[in-house]
Amino acid sequence: MPHEITEAARGFLALLDEGQRETAVRAVDGDLRRRWAYTPGQRPGVLLGGLRRDQRKAAHRLLSSVLSPHAYAQAAAVMALEDVLDDREGGRRDRHQGDYWAVLFGEPGDDAPWGWRLEGHHPSVSVVVADGRVSATPLFLGANPARTAYLGRTVLHPLRLEEELARELLERMGRAGRRHAIVADTPPPDLYTRNAPRVRDVEPRGVTSAQLDRGAREALLALVRYYCDRLRGDLADEEFAALDQDRLHFSWEGSTERGEGHYYRVQGPELLIEYDNTANGANHAHTVWRRRSGDFGEDLLAAHRASVEHG
Numbered sequence: 596m597p598h599e600i601t602e603a604a605r606g607f608l609a610l611l612d613e614g615q616r617e618t619a620v621r622a623v624d625g626d627l628r629r630r631w632a633y634t635p636g637q638r639p640g641v642l643l644g645g646l647r648r649d650q651r652k653a654a655h656r657l658l659s660s661v662l663s664p665h666a667y668a669q670a671a672a673v674m675a676l677e678d679v680l681d682d683r684e685g686g687r688r689d690r691h692q693g694d695y696w697a698v699l700f701g702e703p704g705d706d707a708p709w710g711w712r713l714e715g716h717h718p719s720v721s722v723v724v725a726d727g728r729v730s731a732t733p734l735f736l737g738a739n740p741a742r743t744a745y746l747g748r749t750v751l752h753p754l755r756l757e758e759e760l761a762r763e764l765l766e767r768m769g770r771a772g773r774r775h776a777i778v779a780d781t782p783p784p785d786l787y788t789r790n791a792p793r794v795r796d797v798e799p800r801g802v803t804s805a806q807l808d809r810g811a812r813e814a815l816l817a818l819v820r821y822y823c824d825r826l827r828g829d830l831a832d833e834e835f836a837a838l839d840q841d842r843l844h845f846s847w848e849g850s851t852e853r854g855e856g857h858y859y860r861v862q863g864p865e866l867l868i869e870y871d872n873t874a875n876g877a878n879h880a881h882t883v884w885r886r887r888s889g890d891f892g893e894d895l896l897a898a899h900r901a902s903v904e905h906g
Contacts, residue, residue: 596829597724603660604703604711607653615641615650623701623708628721629792629891633735633881635688635716637696644693654697658713661722661731666825670718672753673738677716680739690716708899710892717881723892725899730892733885734825741872741880754880757870760818761859765851768802768811773851775802782849782858786869786881794887799862801846815845819861822868822884839864849873865889 611619619641621627627639643651659667674692681690694715700723701709708725717737723730736754743751765773778800787797804812823835842863849857856873865887872880888894 596827597727597729600657600660600722600724600729601703601705603653603656604699604709607650607657607697608699608703610647610650610653611641615646619697620699620702623710623723623896626792627698628700628710628712628723631712631714631719631721631733631735631792632790633714633717633719633737633883634790635690635694638698638714640696640698640712642693643695643697644691651693654713657697657711658720661720661729661826661830663824663827663831666736669736669753670720672751673717673736674715676738676740676753679743683740708892708896721891723895725892725895726902728895729830730886730889730895731826731830732890733883734822735881735883736825737879737881739875739879741878754882756821757880757882758872760814760821761847761870762851764811764814764818764845765847767814768807772802772807772811773847775806776845777801777847777851779848780850782856782873783871784873786871786883787860788867788869788883788885792891794867794885794890797860797862797867799844799846800860801844804841804843804845815843815861816840818845819843819866819868822861822882825884838866 608616621639643654658670662670674695677690677692677694695713696715697711697713699711701707703709708723710723712721719733719735721733738753741754742749765776768776788794804815807815819838820835823831826834844862845859847857847859854877856877858871858873861868867885867887870882
């Protein structure tokens with residue numbers, strides 16, 4: 596898997612001219628790697644909308660080298676929604692599905708750590724490769740509109756399973772479990788951690804995996820596995836295997852009625868998953884998967900530095 600990611604990055608770089616390479620490539624060390632956002636606005640790196648067709652396709656191969664097929668489809672749909680949102684706003688904010696930026700940290704290779712990020716309004720995918728291992732959190736996907744419908748029937752809903760699997764969990768845990776899981780009647784206006792460079796302390800709340808019966812526990816693990824499966828194959832397996840499944844918390848805030856604002860969070864010692872759908876009449880969803888000590892490859896880079904110092 597690291598080889599495929601490296602080859603995709605090399606292929607992208609090979610298509611850039613000298614000026615584009617200077618814009619695209621930054622140092623792997625420093626704060627820029629940890630400065631991320633999911634709101635509209637310019638980003639460091641090269642603008643996909645300003646690239647040739649073959650260059651844009653190569654940038655998308657970066658995404659598909661890390662994301663599973665279904666998660667890549669979600670990311671592509673979310674990016675295309677910028678034109679839908681622009682139409683709904685009457686062009687007032689001049690949005691476009693080309694308004695995404697690719698930046699590389701270091702040079703893709705086999706020895707020194709390196710990485711990349713592709714980001715704009717709603718998708719933010721950060722990747723670090725070091726010593727044959729891959730880090731891909733935080734991994735953020737949002738959608739506005741979250742759901743497009745015709746006569747009450749869904750036409751497009753990119754983050755549907757992120758919502759449905761959590762609702763299945765609420766249903767399976769029964770009334771007693773929901774009394775523990777639902778911790779607030781009003782949801783927060785956005786994710787608690789927003790775009791913080793590090794996961795700050797967020798109090799574990801709600802129901803624990805140990806309090807759930809077998810069916811509800813399986814539903815909780817299925818929800819977590821779905822987030823891990825945003826990554827391809829072995830990467831997802833490795834992330835899921837590293838979880839402490841006995842120390843998970845699940846909490847829900849807001850209404851449980853469809854179409855009304857709601858939020859949920861899954862936490863473990865290293866894991867943090869947040870989902871929020873409150874804005875624009877509960878039709879604007881944000882989701883993120885983070886790792887407390889591993890975001891932006893911090894754990895991989897620390898291990899690499901230690902091996903170099905003591906090698």
